[in-house]
Amino acid sequence: xxxxxxxxxxxxxxxxxxxxxxxxxxxxxxxxxxxxxxxxxxxxxxxxxxxxxxxxxxxxxxxxxxxxxxxxxxxxxxxxxxxxxxxxxxxxxxxxxxxxxxxxxxxxxxxxxxxxxxxxxxxxxxxxxxxxxxxxxxxxxxxxxxxxxxxxxxxxxxxxxxxxxxxxxxxxxxxxxxxxxxxxxxxxxxxxxxxxxxxxxxxxxxxxxxxxxxxxxxxxxxxxxxxxxxxxxxxxxxxxxxxxxxxxxxxxxxxxxxxxxxxxxxxxxxxxxxxxxxxxxxxxxxxxxxxx
Numbered sequence: 001x002x003x004x005x006x007x008x009x010x011x012x013x014x015x016x017x018x019x020x021x022x023x024x025x026x027x028x029x030x031x032x033x034x035x036x037x038x039x040x041x042x043x044x045x046x047x048x049x050x051x052x053x054x055x056x057x058x059x060x061x062x063x064x065x066x067x068x069x070x071x072x073x074x075x076x077x078x079x080x081x082x083x084x085x086x087x088x089x090x091x092x093x094x095x096x097x098x099x100x101x102x103x104x105x106x107x108x109x110x111x112x113x114x115x116x117x118x119x120x121x122x123x124x125x126x127x128x129x130x131x132x133x134x135x136x137x138x139x140x141x142x143x144x145x146x147x148x149x150x151x152x153x154x155x156x157x158x159x160x161x162x163x164x165x166x167x168x169x170x171x172x173x174x175x176x177x178x179x180x181x182x183x184x185x186x187x188x189x190x191x192x193x194x195x196x197x198x199x200x201x202x203x204x205x206x207x208x209x210x211x212x213x214x215x216x217x218x219x220x221x222x223x224x225x226x227x228x229x230x231x232x233x234x235x236x237x238x239x240x241x242x243x244x245x246x247x248x249x250x251x252x253x254x255x256x257x258x259x260x261x262x263x264x265x266x267x268x269x270x271x272x273x274x275x276x277x278x279x280x281x282x283x284x285x286x287x288x289x290x291x292x
Contacts, residue, residue, distance in 0.1 A: 026163045026166045026167050027050055027054065027167075034166055034167055035050075035167065036167055036168070036169045036172060037058070037059060037062040037063070037066070037164075037167045037168055037169060038066070038169045039066045039067070039169065039170070041059075041063075043055060043059055046058075046059045053156070053160070054163070057156060057157070057159075057160035058160045058163045058164050058167065061081055061085065061160055061161055061164035062163075062164040062167055062168040064077075064080075064081050064084075065077045065078060065081055065164065065165075065168045065170055065171060066168055066169060066170045068080055068081070069168075069170035069171070069174060070170070073174075073176075074170055074171055074174030074175070074176060074181060074261070075176045075264055075268075077170070078165060078171070078261070078264060078265050078268060079268045081161075081164075082161065082265065082268045082269055082272055083268075083272055085157055085161060086269075086272045086273070086276060089154055089157055090276050090279070090280075093154070094280070094283070097276070097280045098280055098283055098284055099141075099142050099143060101214060101217075101277070101280045101281060101284060102140055102142050102284060103142060105217065105218050105284070106136060106140060106142075107218050108218070109136055110133070110136070113129060113132050113133055113136070114129075116129075116132075117129040161265070161269075162262070162265075165261050165262055165265045166259070166261075166262065171259075171261045172259075172261075174261070176199075176260070176261075176264060177195060178195075179193060179195055179196065179199075179260060180260065181259060181260050181261035181264070182259050182260075182261070183259065183260055184256065184257050184258060184259060184260065185197075185199060185200050185255070185256045185260055185263055186256040186257055188260065189256075196260065199260060199263055199264065199267070200255060200256060200263060202267055203255055203263050203264075203266055203267040203270070204252065204255075206267050206270035206271050206274070207248065207251060207252075207266065207267075207270045208248065209270065209274055210270040210271075210273040210274050210277070211247075211248065213274055213277050213278075214277055217277070217281055251266070
């Protein structure tokens with residue numbers, strides 16, 4: 001029953017993510033065209049004619065890209081803004097990020113507990129299992145509910161950046177390696193511009209690396225600890241792996257149909273997420289050394 005509930009929750013999360021990604025559309029005019037944010041567009045105009053979200057979140061990001069693009073290029077301006085935004089969110093949610101990654105690193109020990117109580121559904125066993133899991137969290141100073149903060153902080157920023165890239169005038173009229181950023185990779189490939197294939201492949205590689213790096217690090221840690229204890233490393237079972245595959249599929253589909261600017265942004269964001277994961281891992285390693 002619990003396994004079914006977990007699968008249902010995972011499915012609901014995927015559906016919700018898809019709904020948010022596809023439903024978070026930029027404002028359009030009467031002709032159905034996206035309303036662009038120009039270099040001379042003001043905060044007052046956006047606040048008066050659109051939502052507070054557009055004014056407070058989307059406008060500053062778009063304004064920054066518009067200002068930087070003429071100086072360093074569109075792709076570089078997207079990269080700078082993405083790095084800056086992610087740096088701020090990481091600073092605000094470092095503790096939650098550390099706890100999230102710690103939970104992933106503790107998966108082998110969680111697997112041991114789950115295996116120990118596998119098939120035991122009586123109340124006493126359920127209570128002991130919960131106590132052991134809580135003791136594990138307490139030992140490593142983890143508050144599972146604290147990890148929710150990361151999602152609450154990151155979601156609006158992700159959607160704001162998503163819209164900003166779509167609505168920024170400098171992006172819509174810009175190019176990258178001679179390719180139009182307004183054109184979708186799919187249309188570009190059909191027109192014989194095969195460099196779009198390279199952009200798509202790079203995006204795919206970085207996205208997969210970003211999603212599966214925490215799992216890889218968890219396996220490496222389990223292997224190292226097993227070697228130190230002269231034991232065979234226990235296989236890390238990641239219950240969220242299927243969900244990650246489910247989330248990857250719509251991202252890949254969208255990435256060939258949305259403007260190439262979004263594919264480039266997704267690539268840059270994935271690279272930044274890889275860096276964030278490594279930074280958090282470094283913080284965890286230092287704290288472990290300090291604890292010893």
